[in-house]
Amino acid sequence: MTAMAEREAATATTRRKLGPSLRGWFQDWLPRLVLAPSLLLVLVFVYGFNLWTLFLSFTNSKAFPTTNLIGFTNYVRLWNWTFETDPPSNWYTALVNMGLFGGLYIFFCLFLGLLLAILLDQKIRGEGILRPIYLYPLALSFIVTGTAWKLFLDPRIGLENALHDWGWTSFHFDWVVDPKMMIYCVAIAGIWQSSGFVMAMFLAGLRGVDGEILKAAQIDGASIYQTYRRIVIPIIRPVFFSALIVLAHMAIKSYDLVLSVTGKNPGGAAELPSTFMYSYTFTRNQMAIGSASAVIMLMTIAAIMVPYIYSETREQNR
């Protein structure tokens, strides 16, 4: 508050010099005028558009947006599809795949990220070479990652073929061309791409742990496992939380990876809510259903992110 008062005093000085002119008024409002376009863009293109999509989800829009309101019909349809398992509806497939992909992706990214960070934190020689190797996949686009993994896992020319060539002829791995197993390949590619990032987050957390605490534990005769299990991991618990949030929101937004690993998601086998939304809106001409699924995605992410953003900005003020 004092900073603000001081600033006001400072601007008042400027104003006195200029007199109560238009120019003085302009100088006072200039900062807000500079911020205004950005804020307006965000208000319209983020919040306004979200509301627009919400509105569309209550209409009967097909190929083009309409304004014929039909209440919760689209949500009721999605709700019914959620339980339509025989034959599975696309929405049911999308939700099951979301659970499978999201669960595996989050679990293994956290697991590998923590493992690599702990290993790297053991007074390692050559950390400067190893760390960039774990992190470089982050610089790639999901399309490139997907293209690489699609080739790598392709049974005809990839891993299966190579191991057969080396004499392990009973090896069998064709998930990437098997509609039932494709989603696991998407998860493998996703974990490969993102686990390095989680490693970096954990490593930052580990480096922030006071070395004295570890020394004390060592003197007390604690084993390495006990030290990490009982002391280090509890200290870096906030990192787990941050990583979990970031990974969950990335999992829900995953879109390109599915298309590139599976080769444009044949028959909707690797459907996720993101691909469901896109195909219903732009190829199946069911824009209202697409909007409803987009609203559900938005709500899920908001439920994860809003409390997180709130707590993070609160912490900064302390």
Added chain:
Amino acid sequence: MSAADLVTSTPARRGPGHSRTTRIVIYGLLLLFALVYLVPLLVMVMTSLKPLDEVTGGNMFAFPRHLTFAPWSMAWGEARIGVSDTRGISGYFFNSVKMVVPAVLISTLLGALNGYVLTKWSFPGHKLVFGMMLFACFIPFQSVIIPMAVILGMLGRTGVDLADLTGWSFGLGNATVNLVIVHVIYGLGFTTLFFRNYYAAFPSELVKAAMIDGASFFQIFRRILLPNSTPIIIVTVIYQFTNIWNDFLFGSTFAAGDTAPMTVALNNLVNTSTGVVEYNVNMAAAIIAAAPTLLVYVVAGRYFVRGLMAGAVKG
């Protein structure tokens, strides 16, 4: 020290000492994982340097027997993207360049100004404004894509009318312009976040002193803040460059055919259903698509990591 500096700094000499066996296990695991992370890239590179029969008939881990750069020139200049285009990915590469340069510059500049206002000229409600911009970073783009398509369609029709009237569409309806608009808008949250957090730590006394000396809003920004912003400008530019270059959803929705960016063209190339799948050409194209961001990572990895961390942990 920020979180990212903790990652990239040299490790402190601490922690419990290990026996020889433990050391071997640690190094073994680290090297094994390094191999896992490297192998897909190595396979990509080797595949792109082999003739097609060696790819389909040989072992993907084998080194090329007949080293060839033909797949690279095919991918760059002759490969079939989509149905009719057989001019390779070069055009799409430059589509991406034309999109990414203005989008990065504009969003970074706006982010810097926003961060400056939000920290040094804060007004009642600035926290709410920042919170609203922050949430914009994380929305799923599926929830804005339909209205965006409608609005861009309207802009396109306005562009046609303007062209009829004046002979120039003012860029309205141009796919590259559309993508620049989209990427600037949806990048604002992140660029503002980066600069706000950076300027929050910048001494306000300097700004206040300059105010008392009668320096104007823009003078303070240009003479005092900008010269001290080099690290955060690098972080923001790299972050935005990587994100925009790697975007697929917006590119595939708002830019069709010849105007598509690199990622969309790569996806089309890899997934064309006509003719023989030329894996070597696909891999060459994928490496070309990845090259700019990989290069940035190699040259400025430290800043790259810092941007990622700032985008994830706001502290």
